Amino acid sequence: MAQDTQQTNRGAWHERRETPYDRAVTGFKNYWYPLCGSREVGKRPARLWICGEPLAVVRSQGKVYAMIDECPHRGARLSLGKMEFPGVPAIACRFHGWTFDLEANGACVAALTDGPDSPVVGKIRLRMFPTQESKGIVWVWMGRGAPAPLEEDAPRLLLRDDTLVHYRWKVVKGNWRYHAEGGLGNHAMMLHRDAVGRLFHKQFGISGMRQVHNQLKLDPDDGVYLMSNQQSGAARAGVVEFEGLGSWPPQRPWRFLGRGFHKKVAGKIRQSGTRLPGLLRIPNFPMHGGLYYEWYIAMDAGHYRYFQVSAHWPKNPLSRLFTKVWYHLWARPMQKGRFNDQDKSMVLHGTEFEARHGANKPTLLFRPDVDPYDFIEMCNRMARGEASEEERQVALAEAQAAG
């Protein structure tokens, strides 16, 4: 990214225009998102908000269907309805029986209380959202046109047969962008230093991310990421002297664990990275040898779902069992142990700040803010269907060359 970027980034006010990112209050629409777990979808429809839309999700004949959770007739929730005809994936609205064929792209095939000759048949369509299932996760396409291949949006490593996948999600208050921007983590050394999982780690005085811009890279195994250019734990300084204030951070004898020994995951991944439509990938977190992904999925302007996925590649049944146990005993509690709550507070504060001061622009940034800056720039250059197609192709070529 160009020279003037570096300049505007140095503690000066950065003026945002009305960009694709500014408009993405409820997320980028033309993407696949993880919607929920496979085991969360059954014959009784569930209701889930995503990208500003209420969705009804249901399983019929083994297949998962997602549709807008509003009958076009009177707005009743289809998630109260059910399949009235055994063996036919056609959901009937609970209110008056308008029935939509989920296999035929939501075509209205009956209006039960109006009889077989109802004139609405064939004239109305329910908005459907394409879905795919893989490794216990249901994916949904939130765009209007034909969906992109799932492999373009879902990390490909997550779709592999030999991957052991764990997930969980929860609802968080605040706008999704404040979490997505901050995901890569120039804040980690401050905000998360007393997270339970980091109590015994060394603290560093200066972020290694300062002025080191991230780089777009196409990883053929997992997709296009904005990769941290910093070696894990390498470029950071130790204790630093701040004139007139003293040295920082304070040295604690019990903080002796370094963080430079992370192994390469999946053969080569050592750095964290972010990507569209708003997710973060961290290697060796919170368990060594695995990959951790988290999505920030807008529900509405003030709420998002925090969707966490862990991937591992155990080599044999015993290591598979061991990984499962370790995940439940260590990884899940460690994610919970202050870490996520600390991030959640910051997202809420950012959202409130924007509400009080109007749109949070111009935003005051400083040198380690390469993460939010680069993430926003990536979104504006590459968001499918939002950025200009020319710029998008340039960015993709750049990523391919760097990959």
Place this chain on the structure above:
Amino acid sequence: MAQDTQQTNRGAWHERRETPYDRAVTGFKNYWYPLCGSREVGKRPARLWICGEPLAVVRSQGKVYAMIDECPHRGARLSLGKMEFPGVPAIACRFHGWTFDLEANGACVAALTDGPDSPVVGKIRLRMFPTQESKGIVWVWMGRGAPAPLEEDAPRLLLRDDTLVHYRWKVVKGNWRYHAEGGLGNHAMMLHRDAVGRLFHKQFGISGMRQVHNQLKLDPDDGVYLMSNQQSGAARAGVVEFEGLGSWPPQRPWRFLGRGFHKKVAGKIRQSGTRLPGLLRIPNFPMHGGLYYEWYIAMDAGHYRYFQVSAHWPKNPLSRLFTKVWYHLWARPMQKGRFNDQDKSMVLHGTEFEARHGANKPTLLFRPDVDPYDFIEMCNRMARGEASEEERQVALAEAQAAG
């Protein structure tokens, strides 16, 4: 109603203009409404929202008075005040003692803390709402001008001396119109089929209400109703074959009760009907031989009171006792048993749908929607003080001719 009505009704989008019905977000003002039960009004004023106004209701010298629950001085609630002068129905505001004569149409007759010569006396008036009591129910006139006779708005059968009346009410979320429109019940066969009181009733495949418009009728004993033209249970079809889907509804051996044997109530009423300002009358529900009325009374744009009244005409003291017991053991629980909650969900969904998509117009209707269509048309033609007086007279003549 005319030919083009039939056409716009057949699955096409029906465009609403800014009609009296559209404007009645907080109800039709120039009508008598049931406000509460007589036993709910005592010497301590109660506060009740109705048609967008907060009312204070109090009993003094045996008579019920309703007034706006805001002192014109500083907005304090008059429902915190009391009658300061024994034997005089004049309520004093708790804040500074402005005193309003409830018998003299709310004239300010004293400002206690200002002494007998206060200049505000005689210059200020508190807004009063005419009330009447009958059979244990308090009625209130929400209009600005002289009230219509109570018999024009209250079902006359409810005012008769020999009527045994039970009532109850509760607060519901959503706009009153979504309940009023759907009251007559083309939805009942879908929505209410698993209500406790209907578990053993036969199910039908097609609504008898399809394309059969309701008819305005003046019933000299009870008022002007929009009457269902369908014989109870007669015009409906049984199991129907939907091409490519299967037959519907499923036959259940335990559903053997028909619904064609209802007796005429009050000598002649067999069908359900709706009327202004927004109520539904159902014969033989939930107890045979009685009439059931329900009002949807707007509190504000997003809440209404659901006011249910049952009327019976027991022939002797023993059947009177029997009716009372039966009401409490059967009718009340049956109303509660899913039935009302099912309706409440639909009203809330409709209100949310309108909030998301703006004013819910044009609305997509289908053939069995004769009920909402006819109800809206009745309101637009006949709403007192809102519809054109010419059209109102035409509609009344029509109702008289049909009665």
Place this chain on the structure above:
Amino acid sequence: MAQDTQQTNRGAWHERRETPYDRAVTGFKNYWYPLCGSREVGKRPARLWICGEPLAVVRSQGKVYAMIDECPHRGARLSLGKMEFPGVPAIACRFHGWTFDLEANGACVAALTDGPDSPVVGKIRLRMFPTQESKGIVWVWMGRGAPAPLEEDAPRLLLRDDTLVHYRWKVVKGNWRYHAEGGLGNHAMMLHRDAVGRLFHKQFGISGMRQVHNQLKLDPDDGVYLMSNQQSGAARAGVVEFEGLGSWPPQRPWRFLGRGFHKKVAGKIRQSGTRLPGLLRIPNFPMHGGLYYEWYIAMDAGHYRYFQVSAHWPKNPLSRLFTKVWYHLWARPMQKGRFNDQDKSMVLHGTEFEARHGANKPTLLFRPDVDPYDFIEMCNRMARGEASEEERQVALAEAQAAG
């Protein structure tokens, strides 16, 4: 105050223009306010809303600092931060370590994660609010410019060494102005007559405040007050005959305590008074011989803090102990005993009334409303930084002459 005031005040509609008072929805900014108790401020920052701003308050090296509770970087709450350098009153934001020197007017002296050479150092300033501590209360200056002397805004008697001070505060719903306007109390004889502390007091038929305007007076010992012109309990009439209604108030044998024997407090204060920026002073309440102050401190447009302070001047250690015991056993419960809740209801009603009818103007006033009228006029003539400086000087001279 002039003749036309008297006229507009006699039950006529009083038209307000867009005055300083109208604009003071979240309070008058250029004043000292009591913020909280000294013992409520420690090394862990507290968060408090005042005058529409969120403040972080913290104690460092024994001194109290107040700042806007928003980091200028990303809006994170500074109340989550702490002093990172022992012995240096510089708070570091929890999110990225931006550090602000509280002794140097909030100058940014470090951005920890950016290292000692961070370009933001010296370019950014955190908004600070001057504070002072006195007698266990923390005072804060909410203005933008140089603060006025604390003695101009804080009652001077409260700052004296020999004063025994008790305080408490709570959050109340409603706009602060409705409480401030009504503070002096033409409503007391109606609203508070059944407050626990007044059950045995005589009731009077006419407010002594009718038409008797309050007077601006400079009390050299305590500041500029709008003083009630009425001798406590003297000008009021007893039982009064209201034609056609009866006599009022009703005489109760157990109401025998008069209120004419109040002693002069602090050598000369016998009447109640209000002053800017919105507080009330009452002598001999709820304990004889003491002064009671209450502030109505806007948090936002719909909430304020009700800050109550009692001052006493015990002559020896024994009377000091006795006063403390008496305060906790009598004064606090008496304030609570309906009295405050009655006021709170009225404030809420006034705020709702304004919300329903738009800005509450023109407001209908009557003769005893000299209090709100005079209070509003005082604000418009004297509010520092809001009223015209000429009028302000005239008013101050008037107060000095009357003092």
